[in-house]
Amino acid sequence: MRSAPHLFNEDARLAALAEYDLLSENDDVDLNEMVKLAARLFDVPIALVSLVERDTQTFKARIGLDICGTTRDVSFCAHAIAQTDILVIPDALLDPRFATNPLVTGSPYIRFYAGVPLRSPGGFAIGSLCIIDNRPRNGFSDKDKTNLQALARIVTDRLEMRRLAVAGAIGQTRFENIAATSPDGIICADHHGDITFWNAACERLFGFTADEATGKSLDIIVPERMRGGHGGGLQRVAAGGKPRLVGTTVELDAARQDGSEFPIELSLSMWREGDQASFGAIIRDIGERRGNETRLFNLAAARRGYQSPGIRRRTAPRDRRKRVRAILPAAGSDS
Numbered sequence: 001m002r003s004a005p006h007l008f009n010e011d012a013r014l015a016a017l018a019e020y021d022l023l024s025e026n027d028d029v030d031l032n033e034m035v036k037l038a039a040r041l042f043d044v045p046i047a048l049v050s051l052v053e054r055d056t057q058t059f060k061a062r063i064g065l066d067i068c069g070t071t072r073d074v075s076f077c078a079h080a081i082a083q084t085d086i087l088v089i090p091d092a093l094l095d096p097r098f099a100t101n102p103l104v105t106g107s108p109y110i111r112f113y114a115g116v117p118l119r120s121p122g123g124f125a126i127g128s129l130c131i132i133d134n135r136p137r138n139g140f141s142d143k144d145k146t147n148l149q150a151l152a153r154i155v156t157d158r159l160e161m162r163r164l165a166v167a168g169a170i171g172q173t174r175f176e177n178i179a180a181t182s183p184d185g186i187i188c189a190d191h192h193g194d195i196t197f198w199n200a201a202c203e204r205l206f207g208f209t210a211d212e213a214t215g216k217s218l219d220i221i222v223p224e225r226m227r228g229g230h231g232g233g234l235q236r237v238a239a240g241g242k243p244r245l246v247g248t249t250v251e252l253d254a255a256r257q258d259g260s261e262f263p264i265e266l267s268l269s270m271w272r273e274g275d276q277a278s279f280g281a282i283i284r285d286i287g288e289r290r291g292n293e294t295r296l297f298n299l300a301a302a303r304r305g306y307q308s309p310g311i312r313r314r315t316a317p318r319d320r321r322k323r324v325r326a327i328l329p330a331a332g333s334d335s
Contacts, residue, residue, distance in 0.1 A: 002097040004078035006054070009124070013081075014054060016124035020159055021166045022051060022060060029162045031061035034155050038131050039063050040300040041147060046108060046132035049118070049155060050077040052125075060127070065108060074103050076132075080115035081125035086145050089113040091136035111136045114144075116152035118159065121182070129155050147299070150292045157265075157289055160184070161249050164282040165267045185283035191276065193218045205285055207257030218281075223255045251286065263287055 007013055022029065031049050038047035046064035050057045057077055058069040072078050079097065080087040092098040092110050104110050115130030129152040164184060185205045188197035198213040206213075206221055213220065219227045249267040256262065262285055269280040 001074075001100040003073040004075065004082060007082060007125075010054070012122075013124040013126065016120040016122055017051065017053070017126040019120070019166065020126065020163045022159070022162065023058060029060070029158055031155055031158065032063070034129070034151060034158075035061045035063045037296060037300055038129065038148070038151055041151075041296060041303065042114075042131045042144065043303070044112070044131045044133045048077070048130050048132070049127065050075070050115075050130060051127040052078050052081050057127070064132070070103070074101055076101075076103070076110065076113050077115055077128040077130055080128040080130065081117050083117060086114060086116045086148060087128075088140045088145075090138065090140070093136070108132065109134045114140055114148060116149055118152060118156050120163070121160065126159075128152075147296060151296060154289055154293060157284065157286075161265060161267050161282060161284065165249070165269055185281075185285075187213075187218070187221075187281045187283065189218055189279045189281070191278070193279075195220075196278070202283070205256075205283065206254070220257075221254050221283075223253055223261050224259070226253075254283070263290055 035047040035049060039045065044064075047062070048059050048065065049061040050069075051060050052072065052075065055072050056069055057072055057075045059065065059067070062068075076087075076089070076092075076098070089095055089098065090112060092101065092104045092113060098104050098110070098113075101110070110132050112133040112135065113130060115128040117125040118127045118129060119125050129148070131148065161184075164182065164186070182199065183201055185202040186197070186199045187195055187202060189195050195213050195216055195218060198208070198210040200210075202213065203209055208216075208220065249265060251263060251265050253261050254264045265284045265286045267282040269282075271278055271280070
């Protein structure tokens with residue numbers, strides 16, 4: 001057995017992993033639907049999202065395994081994160097790196113493995129999305145590789161929203177430093193709901209320049225039929241009211257400067273500097289991701305008679321609007 005060596009940039013990679021705070025009690029990222037989909041799509045008994053630490057790997061999401069992780073020396077995913085592309089092992093018993101690995105010679109008796117590195121915006125591989133079978137496979141087609149990579153991009157998107165939310169919880173300075181290079185739209189607002197910061201990605205998403213957006217109400221990104229009430233709600237939360245959306249991630253509709261609408265994923269943070277409360281919103285256009293999710297769910301359904309509840313959510317936008325009537329409904333105070 002050949003254990004994967006630590007990467008040359010291991011300390012920086014681990015620092016990148018720590019930015020996601022994925023192993024804390026406050027972690028709210030749910031990737032179980034993604035591993036269930038992977039298992040169905042590729043007809044395998046095991047699928048994992050593995051986070052590779054210095055000496056261990058932890059399974060952030062898993063199906064088909066009872067254990068929560070392993071030591072790094074036996075980890076297949078530790079090999080996967082060293083790849084620039086997908087790692088495919090058709091038969092582990094015939095591969096000298098893994099033939100005597102205890103995960104091959106003993107439970108879960110790995111024979112086939114395919115894993116895609118999950119990379120941070122800085123390019124560091126923090127873990128992998130992988131599928132595992134206890135039977136060897138003759139090959140893994142280009143179409144299969146494309147589908148597994150598409151799933152990995154969806155997982156990475158969800159993890160990235162977590163990373164930005166963690167930064168937002170620290171404070172506005174940290175939030176704005178990350179915002180400068182983030183591909184996601186990032187907005188800061190005061191307790192009145194007026195915009196105080198608008199990054200370059202927001203300019204691309206919504207069409208407003210920073211000068212045009214700064215000082216305006218958050219209503220400028222809300223579809224006209226859903227506007228009103230945001231500022232008052234933010235003030236209630238700033239004054240100590242109970243928030244509904246702070247610290248959560250939701251899917252909603254947003255409006256561009258020209259009035260056209262598009263689906264977004266939004267994560268809202270709040271912090272206090274002195275006696276003033278401020279808010280940060282992380283916004284991602286999920287049109288392409290939603291299309292990929294629906295395509296993969298439908299493909300899995302065609303292969304295995306499987307339908308995810310996620311499909312029903314994505315094909316019933318009116319129901320979603322009934323649940324959430326505006327993009328930032330007060331940051332949502334219950335009062």
